[in-house]
Amino acid sequence: MKKTLIAATLASAALCGADSAGAQEIQITQPGSMSSVIGNPNNFTGHVVVDLLTPPSTETPASSGLVTFAPRARTAWHTHPAGQMLIVTAGKGWVQQDGQTRREMKTGDVVWIPAGVRHWHGATGTTGMSHIAITYIRDGKNADWMQLVTDQEYDARQ
Numbered sequence: 001m002k003k004t005l006i007a008a009t010l011a012s013a014a015l016c017g018a019d020s021a022g023a024q025e026i027q028i029t030q031p032g033s034m035s036s037v038i039g040n041p042n043n044f045t046g047h048v049v050v051d052l053l054t055p056p057s058t059e060t061p062a063s064s065g066l067v068t069f070a071p072r073a074r075t076a077w078h079t080h081p082a083g084q085m086l087i088v089t090a091g092k093g094w095v096q097q098d099g100q101t102r103r104e105m106k107t108g109d110v111v112w113i114p115a116g117v118r119h120w121h122g123a124t125g126t127t128g129m130s131h132i133a134i135t136y137i138r139d140g141k142n143a144d145w146m147q148l149v150t151d152q153e154y155d156a157r158q
C-alpha cells in the first residue's frame with residue numbers, strides 16, 4: 001500500500017499505544033470509524049477504495065486493509081518484501097504472477113503471495129471485487145511498487 005497510508009497506520013499505532021509497555025487491551029473498531037482512502041493513481045488503475053482495518057505495531061509487523069476494486073480496477077505490478085495474504089470477501093477478481101497466466105479468485109478464496117514475487121491483483125473485466133489484504137512488513141516497508149498494469153497486460157489471457 002502507499003507510503004502515506006503506512007505513515008498514517010504507524011501514527012495510528014502510536015495513538016493506540018500498541019507499542020507502549022505493559023498490559024494491552026483488545027481493540028474493537030467500528031466500521032466507518034476511519035476514513036476510506038482512494039487508491040493512489042501511481043499504484044492503482046481505475047476506481048479503488050482502501051479501508052485500513054488494523055495498523056502495524058512493533059510486535060505485529062503487518063497491516064490489514066479492505067480493498068475494493070470496481071470492474072477493471074487493479075493494482076500496479078508490485079512485490080511484497082515479506083509476503084501478503086488476500087482473502088476475497090466479495091465478487092470475483094484476477095491475480096497474476098509475472099510470467100504466468102492470470103488466475104481467477106472469488107469470494108472465500110485465500111491467496112498467499114510469497115515475498116519477492118512480482119504480481120498484480122484486481123477486479124475482473126466485468127465484476128467488482130473486494131479483498132482483505134494482510135501485508136507483512138520488513139524494514140518498515142510492505143510493498144515495492146512498479147509499473148501500472150497496461151490494458152494489454154490486463155486483458156491478456158496468458
Ligand code: MN
Nearest residue numbers: 078084113121
Ligand atoms: Mn499484492
